[in-house]
Amino acid sequence: MKLTHDLSVDFCGKHFINPFSIAASPPSDRRERIERAFEAGWAGAVFKTTSVEEEPVHLAYPIMSACAGRGLNAYGNIDLISERHINEICSDTRYLKERYPDRILIGSIMARNRGEWELLVHELEEAGIDMIECSMSCPQGDGSGVIPVTDPGMTKEVTGWIRDARRKDTPIIVKLTPMVANLTEIALAAKEGGADAVCAIDSVHGYCGIDLDTMLPKLSVGGKSTYCGISGPAVKPVALACVSELARTVGLPVAGVGGISTWEDAAEFLLLGAGTLQLCTAVMRNGFGIIAKLLHGLDGYMQEKGFERVSDMVGKCLDTFEDHEKLDRSAKRTAVRNPELCIGCGKCCTACQNNGYGAIRMEGKQPVINPDQCRGCGFCTLACPEEGCLTIQET
Ligand SMILES: Cc1cc2nc3c(=O)[nH]c(=O)nc-3n(C[C@H](O)[C@H](O)[C@H](O)COP(=O)(O)O)c2cc1C
Incomplete structure (x- = not known):
């Protein structure tokens, strides 16, 4: 089925076909995988983070586990950067750029000192990379669970080294962790250092859990485990908070990543300020073919809402943000029940009696809301199993 819109976006002067x-x-750790992604319709790929040839990368297996159980929403990994060093990534870059000149290749780099950062930038530019993403945000793998760069001074300095190392105008993206007290401060430091864009978020520092039968870690490496990076749908709210904060405060384009699995997720990221989108866990679970649904879903949404270009969506909902103290307290809000959807389970009543204002009582199988007592806290809507049965309305 053909798309009705041109879904292309321009990001830091680079043209992404979607x-x-x-x-x-x-x-994105092998050229043949990226080839398959491009054949399926993906606009770009950020190579798995690479390093100089001398940097040892010793993986521990298994690398990844579901945090709670199969099919659930959080995944933890103890992956490291790529075992493939800069020379292989450059060889892949040359190969892919020749065959897919209309796709965007982004080199992701991590280094231990200024000389290494510079070398990585030189090699990637030489190979014809389109953009460089600086991985300063990985939550696992340094042996202590401590994030390498959560310091504004270091962020600015390292970004400056990378920027100064460039011999071409290759745009620099700084990838950020949400695990900082003040994200805007770190992003502004990256901007001062010369970043052209920021990317949020990397996976979130976490722990997969304990299997209660075996009493072993859910991500067990011979019975032992360590802290991991959480990804997948569970991190989406964290990512949306970071992306929207950055879009509102930093004045740089934002690449949105973290928990995007469907076109609806993608649309939310765009509306909250992401100029381009990256996906990892959804692709790992469901394959490169999900791009067809993402494109068609987004295309249909644009048709429905009258957006001509994707760029018209970017940041469209940022003006819905308000400081907590300025949120409207003047209107009277109450829970309203749709009797046609109500199954009479009484869960709303339990929630209201335990958490809310005691405004709902059961008359037989019928919940009855006392509007004078109800303050519209919304807890009943969460307890109700029937979507749309209880809503909070201004009265
Ligand atoms: C197994 C695995 C390996 C990853 N490796 C890298 C990496 O090398 N460099 C990097 O910047 N991010 C890496 N990430 C983080 C992802 O790029 C992404 O930021 C994160 O998983 C959140 O997106 P998602 O919810 O779509 O997976 C990795 C994530 C996973 C799950």
Whole structure:
């Protein structure tokens, strides 16, 4: 089925045929995988983070586990950067750029000192990379669970080294972790250092859990485990908070990543300020073919809402943000029940009696809301199993 819209976006002067790229991750760690991604319709790929030839990368297996159980929404990984060093990534870059000149290749780099950062930038530019993403945000793998760069001074300095190392105008993206007290401060430091864009978020520092039968870690490496990076749908709210904060405060384009699995997720990221999108876990679970649904879904939404270009969506909902103290307290709000949807389970009543204002009582199988007592806290809507049965309305 043909798309009705041109879904292309321009990001830092680069033309993406659509907003969707593969994030730095195992699906972007081999040229043949990126080839398959491009054949399927992905606009770009961020290579899995690479390093200088001398940097040892010793992986521990298994690398990834579901945090709670199969099919659930959080995944934890103890992956490291790529075992493939800069020379292989440059060889892949040359190969892919020749065959897919209309797709965007982003080199993701991590280094231990200024000389290494500079070398990585030189090599990537020489190979014809389109953009460079600086991985300063990985939550695992340094042995202590401590994030390498959460310091504004270091962020500015390292970004400056990378920027100064450039011999071409290759745009620099700084990838950020949400695990900082003040994200805007770190992003502004990256901007001062010369970043052209920021990317949020990397996976979130976490722990997969304990299997209660075996009493072993859910991500067990011979019975032991360590802290991991959480990804997948569970991190989406964290990513949306970061992306929207950055879009509102920093004045740089934002690449949105973290928990995007469907076109609806993608649309939310765009509306909250992401100029381009990256996916990892959804691709790892469901394959490169999900791009077709992402494109068609987004295309249909644009048709429905009257957006001509993807760029018209970017940041469209940022003006819905308000400081907590300025949120409207003047209107009277109450829970309203749709009797046609109500199954009489009484869960709303339990929630209201335990958490809310005691405004709902059961008359037989019928919940009855006392509007004078109800203050519209919304807890009943969460307890109700029937979507749309209880809503909070201004009265
Ligand atoms: C197995 C795995 C490996 C990853 N490797 C990298 C990496 O090398 N460099 C990097 O910047 N991010 C890496 N990430 C983080 C992803 O690029 C992405 O930021 C994160 O997973 C959140 O997106 P998602 O919810 O779509 O997976 C990795 C994630 C996973 C799950």
